[in-house]
Amino acid sequence: MEKSSDIELRLLIEAIYLKYSYDFRDYSGASVKRRVAHALRQFNCATISALQERVLHDPAAFMQLLQFLTIPVSEMFRDPSHFLAIRQEVVPLLKTYPSIKIWIAGCSTGEEVYSMAILLREEGLLERTIIYATDINPASLDKAKQGIFSLENVRAYTANYQQAGGQRSFADYYTAAYDYAIFDKTLRENVTFADHSLATDSVFSETQLISCRNVLIYFNKKLQDRAFGLFHESLCHRGFLVLGSKETLDFSAYSKQFEPLVKQERIYRKS
Amino acid sequence: MNDAAANPIRGIEAIVVGASAGGVEALLNIFGELPDTFGLPIIAVLHLPDERRSQLAQVFARRLRVPVREAQDKEVIQAGTVYFAGPGYHLSVEHDRSLSLSQEDRVHHSRPAIDYLFASAADTYGQGLLAILLTGANQDGARGLAHVKQSGGTTVVQDPKEARIAVMPLAAMAVCAPDHILPLSRIASLLASLESSPC
Numbered sequence: 001m002e003k004s005s006d007i008e009l010r011l012l013i014e015a016i017y018l019k020y021s022y023d024f025r026d027y028s029g030a031s032v033k034r035r036v037a038h039a040l041r042q043f044n045c046a047t048i049s050a051l052q053e054r055v056l057h058d059p060a061a062f063m064q065l066l067q068f069l070t071i072p073v074s075e076m077f078r079d080p081s082h083f084l085a086i087r088q089e090v091v092p093l094l095k096t097y098p099s100i101k102i103w104i105a106g107c108s109t110g111e112e113v114y115s116m117a118i119l120l121r122e123e124g125l126l127e128r129t130i131i132y133a134t135d136i137n138p139a140s141l142d143k144a145k146q147g148i149f150s151l152e153n154v155r156a157y158t159a160n161y162q163q164a165g166g167q168r169s170f171a172d173y174y175t176a177a178y179d180y181a182i183f184d185k186t187l188r189e190n191v192t193f194a195d196h197s198l199a200t201d202s203v204f205s206e207t208q209l210i211s212c213r214n215v216l217i218y219f220n221k222k223l224q225d226r227a228f229g230l231f232h233e234s235l236c237h238r239g240f241l242v243l244g245s246k247e248t249l250d251f252s253a254y255s256k257q258f259e260p261l262v263k264q265e266r267i268y269r270k271s
Numbered sequence: 272m273n274d275a276a277a278n279p280i281r282g283i284e285a286i287v288v289g290a291s292a293g294g295v296e297a298l299l300n301i302f303g304e305l306p307d308t309f310g311l312p313i314i315a316v317l318h319l320p321d322e323r324r325s326q327l328a329q330v331f332a333r334r335l336r337v338p339v340r341e342a343q344d345k346e347v348i349q350a351g352t353v354y355f356a357g358p359g360y361h362l363s364v365e366h367d368r369s370l371s372l373s374q375e376d377r378v379h380h381s382r383p384a385i386d387y388l389f390a391s392a393a394d395t396y397g398q399g400l401l402a403i404l405l406t407g408a409n410q411d412g413a414r415g416l417a418h419v420k421q422s423g424g425t426t427v428v429q430d431p432k433e434a435r436i437a438v439m440p441l442a443a444m445a446v447c448a449p450d451h452i453l454p455l456s457r458i459a460s461l462l463a464s465l466e467s468s469p470c
């Protein structure tokens with residue numbers, strides 16, 4: 001017999017989908033369950049049913065809940081060796097294209113976007129690149145557009161940047177103001193930030209490189225395969241797909257459609 | 272304190288283990304007697320410094336008779352295999368008996384968190400779960416162990432008198448009455464005895 005709380009959780013996720021078109025139905029269950037439990041405490045709701053009633057009748061409450069359901073954990077040049085591998089193994093091939101389109105799927109608050117933009121600028125590619133940075137959370141996208149990060153975090157990012165093969169002083173890319181680092185706005189001149197869901201939306205452009213890091217771990221296999229399908233459709237012949245350090249195509253229906261370029265760093269190429 | 276080793280626990284489908292400071296030695300101790308025919312999955316969280324790649328699985332693989340792997344996202348849980356959580360990600364058990372990784376906030380300064388592994392495994396295996404909490408210097412695992420107990424699973428903590436650091440077992444004993452409080456040698460023989468019990 002299914003537990004009442006599991007039934008309530010399914011109903012909440014279904015209600016969110018029907019009312020707001022945000023589709024968490026194929027997210028990994030354990031993590032969603034914990035995040036809803038956390039939201040219950042923040043909303044002071046005794047049951048998931050009570051939370052459901054609130055979000056169904058109050059769109060503002062839903063937007064609040066969305067902040068708990070999405071996980072904005074990110075950093076710049078996260079996994080420096082990954083960015084070093086992009087610089088060394090992918091950039092020389094990207095340079096052969098007259099113009100480049102890059103899709104950063106699940107860009108959250110923008111750390112990956114600015115990291116990629118800095119790398120491309122140093123490699124002389126940023127001016128001929130368009131970056132599509134997409135996420136389902138409008139609050140995260142707003143933050144990404146601002147490019148303002150806490151100075152305390154930026155100190156850790158500086159070490160990452162250097163280990164990732166950074167060629168300048170990281171401070172060249174931002175202005176410090178009080179406890180914040182405001183990133184150079186020319187880095188995002190060619191960035192289009194957009195609301196896009198890997199669960200419900202379709203492909204919007206042909207791309208040469210797609211970066212989707214630490215997003216797919218929150219999806220079940222079925223939804224992962226949907227995302228891989230979108231990436232496969234969007235990527236040009238021999239395009240690049242880069243994933244998070246614990247994400248793999250190995251268990252996917254698309255494992256044969258891509259080949260590893262730098263397996264250790266989760267850099268794949270469309271076969 | 273029941274004599275668990277003399278009365279093998281029946282109906283166990285999976286085992287979860289949590290440890291922190293002093294944990295490597297304790298885990299080597301309790302896994303040391305596992306025969307190569309061991310038929311249950313074991314999933315372990317051992318707190319470690321946040322390095323990107325951990326050697327834990329390799330270290331244990333060299334010393335154990337059962338296969339040892341670092342847990343991969345979406346991997347289907349295999350019987351007779353020991354899985355270790357890698358650094359920097361929480362490890363959970365999904366209802367379809369696969370593993371998943373996530374990066375929610377740290378719990379008691381830890382990611383991976385023992386609480387998350389234990390609670391998610393309890394939700395999946397219910398009374399078929401055996402949870403073991405060992406030495407450690409923080410309180411991670413206590414709530415998870417209580418959740419296992421509430422879900423009908425069997426709970427074991429290392430005897431705090433013997434634990435290198437007793438904070439973790441004592442924290443668990445403060446929030447739930449574990450079914451068994453045992454020294455490592457007895458936990459080892461309890462584990463080894465499980466393989467012969469029918470599911």
